[in-house]
Amino acid sequence: MTNYSLNHLQELEAESIFVMREVAAQFENPGLLFSGGKDSIVMVHIARKAFWPARIPFPLVHIDTGHNFEETLIFRDEMVGKLGAKLIVGSVQEAIDSGLATEETGFSASRNMLQTISLLSTIEKYKFDALLGGARRDEEKARAKERFFSHRDEFGQWDPKNQRPELWNLFNGKKKIGEHFRVFPLSNWTELDVWMYIRRENIELPSLYFTHERQVFKRDGMLLAWAPFMMLKDTEQLETRTVRCRTIGDMTCTGVVLSEANSIDDIVAEVAASRETERGNRADDKRSESAMEDRKKEGYF
Amino acid sequence: MSEEFNSDEYINMELLRFTTAGSVDDGKSTLIGRLLYDSKAIFEDQYEAVKVASEKRGEEYVNLALLTDGLRAEREQGITIDVAYRYFSTPRRKFIIADTPGHIQYTRNMVTGASTANLALILVDARKGILEQTRRHAFIASLLKIPHVVFCINKMDLVDYSEEVYNKIIEDFKSFSTKLEVTDIRFVPISALKGDNIVDRSQNMNWYQGPTLLYLLETIHIASDFDLVNCRFPVQSVIRPFSDEFHDYRGYAGRVSGGIFKPGDTVMALPSGFTTTIKQIDTFNGSIEEAYPPMSVTLLLQDEIDISRGDMIVRENNVPQVDQDIDVMMVWMNEKPLKLGGKYSIRHTTKELRCLIKDIKYKVDINTLHRNLEDKNIGLNEIARVSIRTTQPLFFDKYKLNRITGSIILIDEGTNETLGAGMII
Numbered sequence: 001m002t003n004y005s006l007n008h009l010q011e012l013e014a015e016s017i018f019v020m021r022e023v024a025a026q027f028e029n030p031g032l033l034f035s036g037g038k039d040s041i042v043m044v045h046i047a048r049k050a051f052w053p054a055r056i057p058f059p060l061v062h063i064d065t066g067h068n069f070e071e072t073l074i075f076r077d078e079m080v081g082k083l084g085a086k087l088i089v090g091s092v093q094e095a096i097d098s099g100l101a102t103e104e105t106g107f108s109a110s111r112n113m114l115q116t117i118s119l120l121s122t123i124e125k126y127k128f129d130a131l132l133g134g135a136r137r138d139e140e141k142a143r144a145k146e147r148f149f150s151h152r153d154e155f156g157q158w159d160p161k162n163q164r165p166e167l168w169n170l171f172n173g174k175k176k177i178g179e180h181f182r183v184f185p186l187s188n189w190t191e192l193d194v195w196m197y198i199r200r201e202n203i204e205l206p207s208l209y210f211t212h213e214r215q216v217f218k219r220d221g222m223l224l225a226w227a228p229f230m231m232l233k234d235t236e237q238l239e240t241r242t243v244r245c246r247t248i249g250d251m252t253c254t255g256v257v258l259s260e261a262n263s264i265d266d267i268v269a270e271v272a273a274s275r276e277t278e279r280g281n282r283a284d285d286k287r288s289e290s291a292m293e294d295r296k297k298e299g300y301f
Numbered sequence: 302m303s304e305e306f307n308s309d310e311y312i313n314m315e316l317l318r319f320t321t322a323g324s325v326d327d328g329k330s331t332l333i334g335r336l337l338y339d340s341k342a343i344f345e346d347q348y349e350a351v352k353v354a355s356e357k358r359g360e361e362y363v364n365l366a367l368l369t370d371g372l373r374a375e376r377e378q379g380i381t382i383d384v385a386y387r388y389f390s391t392p393r394r395k396f397i398i399a400d401t402p403g404h405i406q407y408t409r410n411m412v413t414g415a416s417t418a419n420l421a422l423i424l425v426d427a428r429k430g431i432l433e434q435t436r437r438h439a440f441i442a443s444l445l446k447i448p449h450v451v452f453c454i455n456k457m458d459l460v461d462y463s464e465e466v467y468n469k470i471i472e473d474f475k476s477f478s479t480k481l482e483v484t485d486i487r488f489v490p491i492s493a494l495k496g497d498n499i500v501d502r503s504q505n506m507n508w509y510q511g512p513t514l515l516y517l518l519e520t521i522h523i524a525s526d527f528d529l530v531n532c533r534f535p536v537q538s539v540i541r542p543f544s545d546e547f548h549d550y551r552g553y554a555g556r557v558s559g560g561i562f563k564p565g566d567t568v569m570a571l572p573s574g575f576t577t578t579i580k581q582i583d584t585f586n587g588s589i590e591e592a593y594p595p596m597s598v599t600l601l602l603q604d605e606i607d608i609s610r611g612d613m614i615v616r617e618n619n620v621p622q623v624d625q626d627i628d629v630m631m632v633w634m635n636e637k638p639l640k641l642g643g644k645y646s647i648r649h650t651t652k653e654l655r656c657l658i659k660d661i662k663y664k665v666d667i668n669t670l671h672r673n674l675e676d677k678n679i680g681l682n683e684i685a686r687v688s689i690r691t692t693q694p695l696f697f698d699k700y701k702l703n704r705i706t707g708s709i710i711l712i713d714e715g716t717n718e719t720l721g722a723g724m725i726i
Contacts, residue, residue, distance in 0.1 A: 005524040008314045021554050161383075166413060167412070168708045172717070
């Protein structure tokens, strides 16, 4: 007898495909936020499945801080080429040069916060009415409160205390002109689900996720990758270690972990045994207890 | 976990979505905290952050409620405002918890959490027995047709693990539960704080022969929670590649909401009523022989007929109800009250129309289930039976037969807010 049930990865994938198709149907001008990290790579993979054999019916949108790992950008451009997708880049450097954004100074200066400014001006410039993001509810406590369809007002702000109820699979994407939605098809996935899915689907990833040697230094209990634009304090020393990235973001706030994991199977074993969340290595979340909520209210990813 | 972790097992796990309702006093946060902690879903940095936050607030214990209360306002006020989703897994299943506040003013959140759940976990304080709140939670589970309801009689340690107390609570509940429509009700005596009957069998309650809570969650049969008989396929969009390779390709993308579709089946498209056969069922990974809920697939039909978003593909000899007039149990979710004669946007499956509120038949007292035929003022968190007329026919099933084709939401045409959730009677 056939067992008419899906396993949990199949069910999560079916849910994500449903959400992406709703976005394509309910909005006029959606885009898919692409950071080069594993979650956004999985998003692109699912988007291909959702609309196959047609092409993904929206462009990829990358908010480039100018402080990205080089490997991320190479990977991004190769992938876009293979897909025949359209890429839109919102540049933080441009926002700084044009006076829209002001660069932070000091040792822990990061362009993470400035991404919001570039993101919102990119949304305005291209008139996006929905942006798909790869954020998951298990990542962070403010994200645990997110809807699949998350409304943003004309200033790009999130009002977490006044969210629309979201029932069954009836998604309400109605909005006024100038407002937009952030949509999170991977809401119900966990970090381990993402890795197991990458393994099952054989998805290609940037080399940063696998073990490699790199110049790093220790700060606030994290290992950060060194780059010429990062200032070292007197007490901090560069050393070469065997590391990999557990998440990929702007270099100034993405920690690396000591690891010899060389394959997806190694990584899965490492993630399954890990006692720390992946965002435990994110300096941007450590600024205060509600750092994520505060940034999200202003329009962050 | 690392030694035991088996990738192939992990791939084959089922997904169980459950909702928890209760207040902090019931020990709900303690229970969730324990399930997460014992299944190693709380990470050290999360635990550390909660510990620091608890100390800052001058609290004696590590307050696991801070794990789920993610918003600043929730932490400041020590209450849960909104649904929070939590995830954990055991080698058998992956679990999604929709953790909802249990107070009457948060009925809309309970309903939201319950709408996608396979199972409801309702906490009862053994010292207090069945309260108004317990009845409310049970009623919502029944109204939303959650297939399985588990009552956790908690704080058994505070009543000397007494079998009598436990039996008395079950008796009390049964006199009330005749009014409910829940097919599968279970009871488990537990102590979330001490860990009795959560993961391991309690040594303190040898009189209880049933499963532990976790074992129940891991094994309860959920595969038949979907309707596998009545074929329903609401069309989300039409896939037309316009490429050389797929020049004439026309596929209907959607998620199977009921039944099993196979190539060769004779199907009917609604509202047109045209019939044809299924030529092929496509996915990115290739064509498949059967499509069933909750799969997202693309149907290719033998004949070119006019089908677009909002239409429904069904079996020729098994069609849903088609009508412009429906009766629903409506849960109101907005400060602005429901308006008799009011016009709203209505969303049902992939269809969006306008509708008119023709009649408010009665209001239900959510604590006693009493029907009030006089009071027609339906405000936030209130429930009423309502008659609605839509601008065009809907294709629907009764909610108790199919939760997907039997549910609607109402949307304000001015503010675009979601105002109410309705279950078709």
